[in-house]
Structure formats: structure tokens, C-alpha cells
Amino acid sequence: MSSARRPAPPRPTSRDVARSAGVSQATVSLVLGGKWRGRVSETTAGRVRESARELGYRPNLAARSLRLGDTRTALLVVPALTNEFFARVYTGAAAVAAEHGFGVVLYPSPDGTGPARDPFASARASLDGVIASSMASDALGALRGAGLPLVMLDSDPGDAGVAARVNLDIADGMRQVTEHLLGLGHRRFVHLASAVDTWTFAVRARALGGVLAGVPGATLRTVTAPLDVRAATAAAEAVLAEPGAPPTAIVCDDDILAAGACKAVRRRGLRVPDDISVTGFDDLALATAVEPELTTVRLPAEQVGRRGMTALLAVLDGRPAESGDLPVRLVPRGSTAPAARP
DSSP states (O other), X not given: OOOOOOOOOOOOOHHHHHHHHTSOHHHHHHHHTTOOTTTSOHHHHHHHHHHHHHHTOXXXXXXXXXXXXXXXXXXXXXXXXXXXXXXHHHHHHHHHHHHTTOEEEEEXXXXXXXXXXXXXXXXXXHOSEEEEESOOTXXXXXXXXXXXXXXXXXXXTTOSXXXXXXXXXXXXXXXXXXXXXXXXXXXXXXXXXXXXXXXXXXXXXXXXXXXXXXXXXXXXXXXXXXXXXXXXHHHHHHHHTSSSOOOSEEEESSHHHHHHXXXXXXXXXXXXXXXXXXXXXXXXXXXXXXXXXXXXXXXXXXXXXXHHHHHHHHHHTTOOOOOSOBOOEEEOOTTOOSOOOO
């Protein structure tokens, strides 16, 4: 009996995909290369992708890079790998990238405030473009200097040198939170704000203060804390221990801070939401893991990632990227209730 290995079956080629889909090889190249819009119908593009999946076809990216002069790789820079929001942004970006034969490299920049060092010996040689999510305006100096197309997500519209931008309607989200609480009769507010100095958190503070400024009798006290449950608990406990009437609502910049605020309320012998209502922002899995579940603002993180990668592909293809902020939505849950009477 021969011990020789059987030869591996031949890898499917673009010609096989074209034959299966009933199209030309040129059409396969356009679709799998992400350059089909305006040249190939949506139905045909879907048929080509389906044929490629069924056959297990994988384009030879090394050969394609030599032919097209690119590496078909994007860098996604995020403030932290531990935050669920950024994991979902990556999921969305990677899904669109895969549809177009691109890869996405995920790279953290601490807190979104420190400089994001170039993770490669030469970013220009290793990447086709950069997507940066929720970063400080001065955190991308090294990557800006590489001369690569830069797409910013959830960032200051005033930043220069950006090829495209994808923003959430953060201000509207905070307005929805504030109006929800005002409708429940709340007038004494504490804003538990993130200590990270970025555009997205500054917008939340401005929106909250702007709405309350026009409400007679409304008061607002702001305290800051790092994005950490323990730090948020300590900051909220300190403000609740101050003399005078306690707040009836604690508005938090994200769900992690809100979880800390809930702990602080309980440690003071009070109840959420009977004595103090608490709101979050982001709608992380944590929002439904705490008890009572958090009233929070749902951010479509995967859609942000998808739109960001789509914008980068448009820039690389010389097309205008889609404009307009993505809408967000308040999700009322058990952590808010009518304000307690004095």
C-alpha cells in the first residue's frame, strides 16, 4: 500500500467563480475587488460573492497587491481593546472589509489621548488607509504623517486632514436622555462625566448643559471619573455625601460609569430608581446585566464600523463617502422613574 500523500485538490480560480456565476472573469475581479458599484448590478454582485463562498475561493492577495500597488489592509485604531463598543466597531469594519478582499488590523492607542505610534516599520508601505475611532484630536500625529487616507469615527468635525468622517448624533442622544428625565419631573442633576478629554464626551456635556440651561429650577453638578466601575463608584459616593439636597438623577457618560453610580447609590442606603434615577450611554451588554437594567442610549457600533470601512473604500476608489450622522436611540429601562418628592 502506497504511503504517498494524495495530491491536494486544485484551488478554485476566478475562472471557476466566473463559470459558476455565469459572468466574465472581469466581472468577478470587479466584484471581489470592491470596484463593482455603478458597473455591475447588486444582483450580479451577490451571485458572484455567493459562488465564491460556495467554491471556497480566496483571492491571491499577494499577487493582487503587486498588480494593483496596494496591500488591501486597513488599520483600525481604537482607544482600548477592553471596551465592547470598539469590539463591535471592529466587527462591522471587518465584515465590510472581507466582502472586498481587505484585511483589518486592530491597534489600541491608550485612552485615545496618548500618541498612537506607527505599529509597522513603515505605515506607508504596510497599509492602504487608517480608520480611527473616538480618538483625541492630537493622538494620531504619527499616522497622519504617513500620508495615508484617514477616516475618523465619532470625532471632532473640525479636525483637519481627514479624508472622510463617520459620526453618531451624540448630542441628540444626550438630549433624549435629558428630556426623558425632565419629563419624569427631575430637576436636580449630577453629570458623572468621563475623565477622558475627547470630542465625543465634550459633546455630551454641552448637550446636557444646553438643555438644562433653559429649564427653570434645574441644577447641574458635574464630577469626573476614569472609565472604570470602581472609580465611578468613588466619584458618585463623594458627591452623594455632600451636604444639601441629593440629586434626583445621575446622568453618566457611558454604561460603565452608570454601573458605578448604581453601586454608590446603594452604598448610601438609597435605591435606584426610587430615590435616584441613573442613566448610561452606549447600551453595552452591561446595561442589561445590572439590576435594575439601565436606561441608556443605544449606539449602532457595528454600523459605525461598516460605514467607516465603506468610507475608506470610497476614498481609495476616488468616490465621495456617504455623509450624515448616524441616529442614536434612547432605551428606557428600570433605572429611571419619576423624581422622588423632597
